[in-house]
Amino acid sequence: MEVLEHDSRARTDLPPVALTAPATDERAARRTLRAQIAKLERELSEAFVTAYPMGGLDEAPTRSCAAPRLLDLGELERVRDDLAVRVRSARATITERADRQAASRVQLERMLLEPGRYRFVRISNRELGEPGCGVWQVGPRLGLIGMLMGWWQVKLSSGCPLATGRGAAAAD
């Protein structure tokens, strides 16, 4: 009891404590959320650029194109959480495609070392993460003779087909 009375007296001697207004607290929280959103936006942009040559990212369901307005704490949290999910998903996509490309490169190395074990296997440049439309393919040297004799080789096909082929020209 004495202690309580002592505490109470002591408090009246202290200068008034400056309390933080809830509005200021919320503003600080919103500022933190905006910084997190900006960071996630940067990470998503970098993931977008990284994934582009691999075939791009899956299109995310876009939020309704609302009018610009001040978002409250809950809305900013939702934006941040949505972005975090998209960044995570983008990284998973990039990792999965990078693994697939690495596996294709290993497969190509093996094809080059032992073409006879990978007869008629095709790997496109796209699967290797390379630009262009070329395709690596194991085929027999000298056609049927090569098939009978077991002479196999890896050939890289030429580039992309023309946008308009002869068929289209003939049709005109």
Place this chain on the structure above:
Amino acid sequence: MSFVSGGVAPELRAEFPGLRLQWTQLEARVRASPREVRRRLRELSDRVAGAGVVAMRTQPIPHAYRSFFRHVGLDPDAARIPSEAAAVRRLLDGRFRSRDILQDALLIALIETGVPVWALDGRRVEVDSLVLRAAVGGERLGGAPDGLSLPAGQLVVADAARVHATLFGEPVPEHLPGPGARAIVLYAVAVEGVPAIHVEEALWTATDVLKAG
């Protein structure tokens, strides 16, 4: 040439210290673009390629606008920021299309700096009171009774008399400078992360094209 800092409502300034409105006024007429301006657009078309457009969002100024779009509830993947929208349009059209000297001046300023600039007819705007603020309930776009009703809280560009545009939106058609306009108000909206020099450069470029053309 003087660039004036417009107002930003206190509640907006408190939330977004980097949000700025800057404007300038000049005497110019809207007409077809002269050959030099069309040539400049052609040269700019040659500078924009697919790979650059893909990587654009990682550059500081587009990143600043994309982040701000998210901060105010817009999805920049659905409603593109102005510089990305212009670049994508260039890829789809094959070139930057010349429309008139005013639109070309705004486009050149946007491509060269990444900062969007809009124009208002000088007769339709009380430029000294131009401000970025939140709309109040019952307010209408353009100020006319039949104008689009704005939800309370929507961010707009307005003066003391009327709302001219939603933030990052095109001004209402009646307030755009037409062939009869003699005075044109150019305004740019900058966000945190956009250096002041880029905003001034954007306004200067647009003004320069309009005056020189």
